[in-house]
Amino acid sequence: MPETAGGSAAEAAGVAGAADRTEYEGVGVGTATVAGPVARTAQAPPEPPDVPATATADEERRKALAALAAVAADLRARGAAAGGDTADVLEAQAMMAEDPDLEERVSARVAAGKTAARAIHETFAGYREMFAGLGEYLAGRVADLDDIAARAVAVATGVAMPGLPRRTEPYVLVAEDLAPADTALLDRRLVLALVTAEGGPTSHTAILAQSMGIPAVVGAAGVLDLADDTVVLVDAAAGTVVARPTSEELEAAVTRSAAAVTATALRGPGRTADSQPVRLLANIGGAADVPEALAAGAEGVGLFRTEFLYLDADEPPSLPAQVKAYREIFEAFGAGARVVVRTLDAGADKPLPFVPLGEEPNPALGVRGLRAFRAFDGRNEAVLRTQLEAINEAADAVPADVWVMAPMVNEAPEAEWFCDLAASCGLDVVNGRVGIMVETPAAALTAGAILAGRTGFASIGTNDLTQYTMAADRMLGALGTCQDPWHPAVLKLIGAAGDAGAATGKPIGVCGEAAADPLLACVLVGLGVRSLSMAPSAIAEVRAVLATRTLEDCVEMAARARWAATAREARRTAAAR
């Protein structure tokens, strides 16, 4: 939101200089620079101590039930303000807060001498443990329970409920990390930027910021020390937060933002300043994502995730049902648009009853993606075959150019196996419409051998490639800073795939968060990538930044970045070009 940035930066100028300038470093999301006053989320209250209640059990019980009722009322009020799906989600949470079984358990604990706050805490802890042991969906609701418990304990102990600040003027939101209940309610007219102390580039907050187009700096240690209303300059491109910036810094930020506004007015296909075409595509997960992709001027789809058809199903979707779902999406795109379908990416972390994989201690390194259909003597192969047949049938007589790719491929024989199967389902292997994803260092380093065969193209999934390169589970918040696609090790692997593409004349693309980072997009082009697939909201900015750099600039940026020692250094040295 650079236009908002200009105004608030100018207003903020008078406030700066009162105290010491302090700089914090984190991981930037987006390229905008904005300035504004800090507003912090209220922290979750500490665990209430297990001390005997001083009031009577009846008073404590009333206090506990009143706190739960207040939380339910607050959740409903926020739901009413947000409307839509959010209102439904928050209504369900309100019902959890005023649950009759919960009230009974809280009352029993209070009767046994606990304080209201302690009784609430212990009761929720009991539900938390139960949910955590009950499969993926309910484990995912644990964060909701924690959020409700924290709110109720806050009310019962007389402190502010955790959550978003209530403000009417634009502000920079500073938090440890954001709860899902909070992020759903972010008002992008008010939130100039997000700054968090925790989290990495693939954290919930970062992905949300990316999709909402709000600049963010995540994982910036120390920012929780910032007091409310401190003026900060948030530079998403550099990944820095400057508290009490100088007036020169603020002026420079206004100028940069104005330039960015001009640039985002560009339309049309992606290209560098010297007219090297770079296809700008959208990542979609279903028909609902198509309008935004088209509105953003996407030249097609670089990653069509098909899991929506399979999740929560007891049996694989039928051929006709799949044909219908795929055709709806293919038909939305015109002649010349490319739509790359990724076949089902199953894994033990998202079990499907009809693709039995067994229990695995570490699903990220397990039988997943294409492996799920090759392992166990191919007992799951029919599921993939039906999908490929459905894609082939749906692609018949649509103007869009439909390509298919397999996830989690390591080496040439797997790719050839996939080409065989795809060809037997009628798909166009000969003309290069069947390819693979490069998500492992093994695939990146042997891309030459893979592409020397019948594989028609490669698309680099940078989120997984980063996780496997850095040996850091992308689901682990504590290792969030490892999950940075700017890491030179990741860039060198992408470069290896890019070189293989150039040597074989086969196209190399990137689909993943990396493509949505405009500066990194330039580096990727410099590494030989010729299509970038991203969240639709990122396309305008990537198009704009790409148009300011020649191919030679991109190559130079890539050369600098790949010889850096760290992700941070890679970003800095590329930005300096």
Place this chain on the structure above:
Amino acid sequence: MPERTVTVASKVGLHARPAAVFVKKAAALPVPVSLAREGGPAVNAKSMLAVMALDVRHGDRVVLAADGDGAAEAVEQLAELLETDLDA
């Protein structure tokens, strides 16, 4: 005590919105109502947390039971609800 076994029609099972719709309806009934997985222990159908913790999925068989005046109608109404896809 009126009782009925039904197959849950909602695609997402008794989670999220369908759970909320079901529990709201149960809570509004004048009689105590319970829900159980077929062959499993019964829980309070008016409790969102208890219903969620049953972890009922699409196509699962569940047993509804109610007690007191109007129990039969209560079971009937809730059964109808469960046999509808509430997330559609």
